[in-house]
Amino acid sequence: MPLFVNARVDTRLRGTGGLGETLKRAAAFLAAGADGVFVPGVVDPVTVKVLAEGAEGPLNVMVGPGAPPVAELAALGVARVSAGPGIAQAANGLVHRAARELPDAGTYETWTGGLGCGELNGCTDRGR
Structure with a gap:
């Protein structure tokens, strides 16, 4: 390797x-x-x-x-x-906004466009 x-x-x-x-x-x-x-x-x-x-x-x-x-x-x-840490920080920001939206506004629009685990795992798979 x-x-x-x-x-x-x-x-x-x-x-x-x-x-x-x-x-x-x-x-x-x-x-x-x-x-x-x-x-x-x-x-x-x-x-x-x-x-x-x-x-x-x-x-x-x-x-x-x-x-x-x-x-x-x-x-x-x-x-x-x-x-x-940029991508993780961006994800943390989305989690924070989504978590606040539910109790603050009673909505869940920030959840739109989410990925399932399988799709997310496939994002980095380069045929290994």
Whole structure:
């Protein structure tokens, strides 16, 4: 089974280092054998481009509302995108709205468009 080691560089997410420090850590991880680097907290196109050009391996960023579309990130040099907790947070928001709608309004319109477990499981099945 192929293994891809994606080294996480938290300098931007935690605010513990600038671009130089981020690239320095990315280089160290790649020199140590990582296959790529994951820099969450960066979606600004200028910064993404600098990181993609400066890292000597594939760049992975975390996306969500406000991030450029995947095609734009790819054009900037991003090799991988991660949703992080975003999809779960969106689902939690829907659960909260649906749970509040019933006692507050006595309706259940937010439940429209729900998926059964089988259909949901099929969303990620790639013929495995």
